[in-house]
Amino acid sequence: MLQKYPMYAYIPAKDVARARQFYEQKVGLKPKEEIAGGVAYEFAGGTACFLYPTPNAGTSRASQAFWQVDDVDALIAALKARGVVFEDYDMPGERSPQGAVTAGGAKAAWFKDSEGNIMALIQAV
Template sequence: MTTLGSILLGSSDPRRLRDWYRAAFGAEPNEDGFITYGGVAVLIDGRDDVAATTAEPGRVILNFHVEDARAVTAHLDEIGVDWLVPLEDRGPGLFATLADPDGNYVQVIQMSEEYQVSRGHKQPRSLHNAAPFSGFAVDDVPAAKAFYSEVLGLRVTEHSGMLNLHIDSPGAVLAPTSGSSAVLVYPKEKHTPAEFTVLNFPVADIDAAVDELVRRGVTFLRYEGLPADEKGILRSGGPQIAWFTDPAGNVLSVLQT
């Protein structure tokens, strides 16, 4: 069986191009320099037989298939890309085209669920195959939206008066160490905060996470009988953990195993 395992991008400035792809689409090169996206690896290598910019950028186009094209294009806007075609709905899905620093064409694609179902790539949504998600109430949706988007840096979408917190948001202060998920936040009259932690953020470096949240105005909780340090981090008896609240009083935590 023959498989397409990798694509080589020749460049007169491979370091610049490699850094751009890392910033634009994530993933780190392995020890051999390959950056793997899904099942295909991209090798960006220096060559002396190529110009500084590609002469025929439409000849080879890298297509990045994503789950949330709007989030990806918003991230790309933040790093200042040049859009050839802004994100648009073409029927079977969302498409956007840009150029990398060498002028190569790159597409961001999110195929619609209907298209994927029609091609047999995905089962229709149902209670039997929908991914589970958690949710909790708040007493002030605008205040919650501001806190989770501006303080924690999450991408927050709003629909029918409720919020979706996208935990795997690019650039979030508390980016997940693995996996991804979404959390539903909904309004409730006479809301009473739960007496337990409703949302935990695993982090690779709890000290760095706590320092950044304090810089953003977060105050960490202290519980009687729990020997937290000066930062509010409990470092014994389990994973290192520190608790804080959102504007509605819901208890959140950062923890490092």
Template sequence: MLGSADAVAFLPSTDLDRSRSFFTGTLGLPLLEQTPFACVVRAGTTMLRITLVESLRPQPFTVLGWDVPDLRGTVAALAAAGVPPLRYDGLGQDSDGVWTTPGGDEIAWFADPDGNTLSLTRFAPPVR
């Protein structure tokens, strides 16, 4: 039924101006619309609606992520822009904050200004 429909992603924010600055300025996502209720950006082919909420308790898991071809370059660019990788005790992340899965995928996490956990993944080539 929805197999060919485009998905729309949602993130909560307590400050839309701050979120707009982060998502458009720091992350480089194009702005589609700003209203008093939401800041809407484009993330690849996905519409991302950053929705104003009165209060927020960030979840302890990833709520949005990107598949990136140059994970380490993206992590370095984010760190240079003041967005450090998140580190998790016991996960075995390397000095760049990257965790390599048993299957060879590389993953790094970072937070938006509201504390939402976001991720970057470089998927390993499929084994043939």
């Protein structure tokens, strides 16, 4: 029933100004609009996320969201050049020179934002 509707991600932030600086300067996102103390960002395919203020940011030990990308390694290099630090999880699979893990039909890399949220880049292989 709900699959015919778009789904959007929420990204929690303890400090929205700090999180905006991370996402806009390091990740390169452009805000669409400010809403109720937060900010919305749009992505390909009509998808979007909402960065919102909450004291619960960074409490999940799982990924908050992921970007489906064409070339994880190229994006790792580009984001590292902008100051994004990638996580190094001990998990099975082959590692690329950039640090991405390939296993289970996907190549993936993870980073934490300024609020401690885990975000991922995923490439189908």
